[in-house]
Amino acid sequence: MELIQHPPSVVLIVHEGGELVLVRQSRPGSGTRTLELPSGKLEEGETPADAAIRELAEECGLAADVLSALGTFWAAPGYSTELVHVFEVSELRKAAPADLDDDEDIEVERLPLAGALAKLDDAASIAALALWLEQQ
Secondary structure (H helix, E strand, C coil), X not given: CCCECCCCEEEEEEEECCEXXXXXXEECCCCEEEEECCEEECCCCCCHHHHHHHHHHHHHCEEEEEEEXXXXXXXXXXXXXXXXXXXXXXXXXXXXXXXXXXXXXXXXXXXXXXXCHHHCCCHHHHHHHHHHHHCC
């Protein structure tokens, strides 16, 4: 059996004024630009909370006064070691301009919370948003 060794990651529920902050980016696996919640993998020695703060600034150009851990789930336990940490962030403010990796081409979009689940393109975003909605 093939097992992909993948570092833990974070997925962020970023909301303000009844809207979700989402990102659209190119994904090589799908060959398309997908609509997702902000997310990313932990860097060496980084805590999940630190990764959440970093990814929020990198992908969205935002900082948050409130960061709450919502839970974790396995991305694909049949073939990957990736554990996903879900955070809710709110009370947003602008951060330093996003410092994207060379291979990232991200557009930030805002959508109403109503109906957003059906518009997401990746499983981690769908699972994270469903987890958050269940806790509301």
